Amino acid sequence: MTKVTILGATGNVGAFAAHTVSEIPYVSDMLLVGRPGREDFLAGCCRDLSDSFAARGTDVRLSYSTSLLDAKDSDVIICTAGVPRRPGQDRNDLAFENAKIIAGTAETIGRTSPDAILFLVTNPVDVMTAVALKYSGLPSRQIFGLGTHLDSMRLKSLIARYFRVHVSEVHTRIIGEHGDSMVPLWSATTIGGIRITNLPTFSGLPAQEMIEAVRTSGEAIIRDKGSTVYGPGEAIATLVRTILGDENRILTVSSYIKSEIHGIGDVCIGVPARINRDGVFPVPLSLEGSEVAGFSESVKKIRSVTADVMERLEEAR
Numbered sequence: 201m202t203k204v205t206i207l208g209a210t211g212n213v214g215a216f217a218a219h220t221v222s223e224i225p226y227v228s229d230m231l232l233v234g235r236p237g238r239e240d241f242l243a244g245c246c247r248d249l250s251d252s253f254a255a256r257g258t259d260v261r262l263s264y265s266t267s268l269l270d271a272k273d274s275d276v277i278i279c280t281a282g283v284p285r286r287p288g289q290d291r292n293d294l295a296f297e298n299a300k301i302i303a304g305t306a307e308t309i310g311r312t313s314p315d316a317i318l319f320l321v322t323n324p325v326d327v328m329t330a331v332a333l334k335y336s337g338l339p340s341r342q343i344f345g346l347g348t349h350l351d352s353m354r355l356k357s358l359i360a361r362y363f364r365v366h367v368s369e370v371h372t373r374i375i376g377e378h379g380d381s382m383v384p385l386w387s388a389t390t391i392g393g394i395r396i397t398n399l400p401t402f403s404g405l406p407a408q409e410m411i412e413a414v415r416t417s418g419e420a421i422i423r424d425k426g427s428t429v430y431g432p433g434e435a436i437a438t439l440v441r442t443i444l445g446d447e448n449r450i451l452t453v454s455s456y457i458k459s460e461i462h463g464i465g466d467v468c469i470g471v472p473a474r475i476n477r478d479g480v481f482p483v484p485l486s487l488e489g490s491e492v493a494g495f496s497e498s499v500k501k502i503r504s505v506t507a508d509v510m511e512r513l514e515e516a517r
């Protein structure tokens with residue numbers, strides 16, 4: 201049995217993630233968890249998803265619950281529970297409200313699902329990853345957040361369009377905060393295996409505009425259609441497939457680093473990590489010039505928001 205549980209399954213991201221994750225061939229059981237009072241909605245989601253399974257020939261045992269305790273025996277628990285930002289808000293504005301939800305959730309999971317990998321989607325995701333790490337008591341390899349994986353995909357898509365190549369030809373990474381202080385790694389960006397900085401056309405690349413478009417992408421989508429769903433939903437499935445398939449892919453997720461990135465650490469933030477069935481393992485690396493300064497600034501910002509939230513959580517408990 202390979203079981204995946206989705207917390208916040210009645211929400212926009214949770215409901216679509218249920219669809220994308222159900223397509224992963226390794227998944228045999230999927231549990232949708234919502235808040236008490238949402239039983240009818242959850243039952244409706246299960247029926248609707250079951251119809252899609254029948255149409256595409258998927259064989260996943262589907263159930264729902266309003267109790268976190270039923271997540272026990274899960275291989276992966278995806279947490280999308282929490283409030284999303286509204287137009288005009290920063291993700292960090294959600295920090296304390298969502299930290300209260302994540303702290304309680306993580307405590308229960310740490311106690312009842314000690315072998316599960318807990319995957320945070322709730323924003324601000326870097327801070328929520330740190331909160332989950334502290335309150336679950338689980339080893340850091342078992343806790344990670346979506347981090348800058350989605351931002352990296354957004355940049356990949358813009359680069360592919362600019363150079364008129366297939367997206368699979370582009371490899372790129374954004375590290376740091378899933379937020380304004382994110383840092384593009386041009387030094388790790390290749391097109392068709394060639395470093396982007398070695399292409400004569402690189403000098404004409406509107407790099408600043410591209411990064412600004414990535415930074416404001418979530419905000420623009422929320423302004424236009426209320427929430428970001430398809431990008432996060434597919435990104436979630438990529439990560440779950442990487443874990444369950446023991447794929448050892450290197451993806452950019454929010455993870456606890458001791459000092460792996462250019463000697464900088466003691467924070468949960470978006471970094472390249474090797475991901476497999478045992479969890480998430482940050483890849484030690486050195487950065488170039490301005491990337492070091494940018495990453496240090498991003499770490500400083502996330503440390504400060506995290507420390508503030510941890511203090512307020514302690515006071516509130």
Ligand SMILES: NC(=O)c1ccc[n+]([C@@H]2O[C@H](COP(=O)([O-])OP(=O)(O)OC[C@H]3O[C@@H](n4cnc5c(N)ncnc54)[C@H](O)[C@@H]3O)[C@@H](O)[C@H]2O)c1
Nearest residue numbers: 208210211212213281282283284321322323325346427432
């Ligand atoms: N990291 C990323 O890249 C990324 C991408 C998209 C969304 N998000 C985040 O994911 C979260 C969910 O987004 P959404 O658009 O699905 O929001 P939504 O409002 O549609 O869904 C939120 C879900 O959380 C649940 N919830 C709310 N308060 C709760 C509480 N106190 N206890 C338990 N459950 C609670 C709701 O019942 C619902 O199921 C937000 O924090 C959003 O910012 C992150």
Ligand SMILES: O=C(O)C[C@H](O)C(=O)O
Nearest residue numbers: 285291323350418419428
């Ligand atoms: O931007 C948001 O608030 C949602 C999410 O973090 C995203 O980047 O799509």
